[in-house]
Amino acid sequence: MQSSTSASSLWRPWTPITQQAASLRIVEARGNSVRDAEGNWYLDGISGVLNASCGHGHPRLTEAAIRQFERLVHYDPMVSSHDPAETLTSRLAELLPGELNETCLLNSGSEATEAAIRIALQYWRNIGAERDRVITFEAAYHGSTFLAQQLSGLPFTVSEWVSPFPIDRIPLPASPREMRTGESADALIALFATALEAGPPAAAVMVEPLLGLGGCVVLPAGFLTRLRHLCDRHGALLILDEVFCGFGRTGRMFGFEHDGITPDIVTLSKGISGGLLPLAAVTVTSPIKETFIQEPVIQGLRYGHTTGGHAVASAVANAVLDVMADEKLVENSAAQGAMLLADLRKLESSPLVTDVRGLGLVIAIETDSPESAAAIAEAAAAAGVMTRHERGVIRIAPPLTITTDETAEIIQKISSAVDVASARPPA
Ligand SMILES: Cc1ncc(COP(=O)(O)O)c(C=O)c1O
Structure with missing residues (x-):
């Protein structure tokens, strides 16, 4: 018998039971991108669970x-x-x-x-x-x-x-x-x-x-x-x-x-x-x-x-x-991370963003509220970048194989996502 809270028998860890039914389903992952069941591709801004450090499906x-x-x-x-x-x-x-x-x-x-x-x-x-x-x-x-x-x-x-x-x-x-x-x-x-x-x-x-x-x-x-x-x-x-x-x-x-x-x-x-x-x-x-x-x-x-x-x-x-x-991935992590941090720091001028910090390929955008973080993450996903947010902090940690073009794309899409979230009507 299926439960009344979900159409699935899978009980995923940490996720509130009430949110499990409406969740994303990832069906494919290649290089630094993942695809959902609806066919949308996202740049993987979170490396799976921070573990896909060499990207997805690396042939070696x-x-x-x-x-x-x-x-x-x-x-x-x-x-x-x-x-x-x-x-x-x-x-x-x-x-x-x-x-x-x-x-x-x-x-x-x-x-x-x-x-x-x-x-x-x-x-x-x-x-x-x-x-x-x-x-x-x-x-x-x-x-x-x-x-x-x-x-x-x-x-x-x-x-x-x-x-x-x-x-x-x-x-x-x-x-x-x-x-x-x-x-x-x-x-x-x-x-x-x-x-x-x-x-x-x-x-x-x-x-x-x-x-x-x-x-x-x-x-x-x-x-x-x-x-x-x-x-x-x-x-x-x-x-x-x-x-x-x-x-x-x-x-x-x-x-x-x-x-x-x-x-x-x-x-x-x-x-x-x-x-x-x-x-x-x-x-x-x-x-x-x-x-x-x-x-x-x-x-x-x-x-x-x-x-x-x-x-x-x-x-x-x-x-x-x-x-x-x-592939010199440690060096790439330092270089791409420095680029992400320098450009995303500009978002500190937004009233929604209270701090941007990071080290290597771990970047955090701290916002004024969990609602702002959720709105930015939602707009980023709609633009094609996967992020994760907890208690008002958005985490960006792409695979160490990320290219300069992909880093630039993440910066551009996250920056637009902050604009979209800033323009939303007050709750
Ligand atoms: C610093 C740190 N230690 C331990 C763990 C636990 O690892 P696992 O989820 O593989 O049990 C995590 C998971 O995110 C972590 O970030």
Whole structure:
């Protein structure tokens, strides 16, 4: 029996049930564009779910998947390793700085968060210390499994249940726009310092290099360097969530490269497999992994999934790294992102737009209200550009393969969309 709220049996995550029936249906995707069931093409201004970093249907990624499908689809990761996962993890060890050499492969960003926190908490047990407090941003998003959701203070992720360990959530001391000033940087670092000094010693500080779902908030330059020093002073592990920022999204291979720091643990997903197949990774330093010999039950990681490090997904991830290098996608992300930001910043003269910010190919247009953001996004879609908006902030994050002509088209269509939304009659 079909439900009364929808003509579909598909229950999509996060979307209000009342809005599911009237929603878009994407039926095809090619290059940097997607087509809906009515035949309308859109420039993909959101890269799928920020994961189609090499565009859609890249032939080298499809070929890598087919070749691996024909050879070995997957095998029990607890019983055997396989070549694609071995290659991928050694390439990650080369790409990541310092002693970040040990990678566990998983399926989703939330699982990577889950694993990172378990590893961090278990690490302290392994070395005989009682530390389980975790410090994060209030406007963080680290995923939607029970544990990952506890690490966010965003209104839409609020949990009805208590966390299994203490969490301190740091609010932003100023508006996202003001976070670019030196005073806000000092105020922000002071909040982390107070949290680290107060209460029992912290096990870990977990942050994103840029607060993605928390409003695309660009953190002040040098913040991660100062946070690294603070963590060192207090002996807390620094976990960087690169699920949103990693693999070139911010114009560097990893977001933390803007500050040149080395975290203790890194989580990766989204762009890692170009959106073709589910894949995620948690990478830790060799000394952290070493302590797991002391783990009381299996002398290893008490965590993993049947399809973690799936052979076909891992083969695709290796091809993603090849494509990113050959097509200079990190450099393209920085160049196209700079063009988008410079031109879209002109929209700050509109009464509807309160801030335009960004880093690499993550641009946020903050508006005066959720209604304005919805009107701009609707006009942009009608003009043929797909965007996403949350709580009054429009996010633009096209594939890293976007061309200069397509970037110019996005700028022109979004600018016209702001004009269309400005001309609408008052509600
Ligand atoms: C920074 C960050 N961490 C974790 C996640 C969760 O990833 P997933 O949706 O694959 O579970 C997301 C998803 O958007 C994210 O942006």
